[in-house]
Amino acid sequence: MKTLRHNTALSSCARPLMAVAGLGLLVLMTGCSDSPRTPAPGVAAATTSANLPAAGEQIKPQPAKPSPSGAGQETAATLAPPKSPRTHDELRVQAAHRLVAANPQQSYMGAVPEILLAIPVLEVDLNRDGSIKRIVVLRRPRQEPGTVQLAIDAVHRAAPFGDLSRLPAPWKFTETFLFNDERRFKPRTLD
Structure with missing residues (x-):
């Protein structure tokens, strides 16, 4: 009986000490963290998390919006017509190559840095003709939504x-999508 009371007294004394230690650790970790990341020059500010899809949420395809400078139209014109893939693996590899070809200013092909800015994962559901039926966000990074x-x-x-x-x-x-600090991506399929 005495041992039980002794343990209870210890745990009631230890609780405030653990709370203070936890708070101290939190303050220490906050002080040691990197400064907030800023987008590379020429990159639009990050979208707020309020208007982004949640993980697992489906996104309906939207018609492409022409850019005011016409740059998006030039990219689409230089993209070669897609081949008819014979296997699902061939579809995945062809899609990764098309992602890089259609987004030369937003992608990179060099070595993947050890520390990445963000790693979103998308599942792209297609129609029979290869057009997008819907996109499901499987993983949304918390640091750079x-x-x-x-x-x-x-x-x-x-x-x-x-x-x-x-x-x-x-x-x-x-x-x-393996995003580096410049907010440029490399498809994992091509790594």
Whole structure:
């Protein structure tokens, strides 16, 4: 009985000490963290998390909006017509190459840095003709939520992905976007 009371007394004394220690650790970690990341020059500010899709949320395709300078139209004109993939793996690789080709200013092909800015993951569901049916966000990074919209826009610029009628359904692929500090991505498929 005496031992039980002794342990209870210790735990009631230890609770405030643990709370203070936890608070001290939190303050220490906050002081040691990196300064907030700023977008690279020429990159739009991050989208607020209030208007981004939640993880697992489906995004309906939207028609491409022409840019005021016409730069988006030039990119679409230089993109080669997609081939009809014979396998789902071929679809995934072709889609990754199209993502880079359609987004030369927003992508990189060099070595992936050890520390990445963000890693959003999208599942792209396609129609028989290779157009986008819907996009599902499988992973949304907490530190840079704006990269999710950058990845979604990149997928829309890369569409269509070829005639898929010879492939068995479902016609979809998953891509992981490896964003560096300059807010440029590399598809994980090409790493």
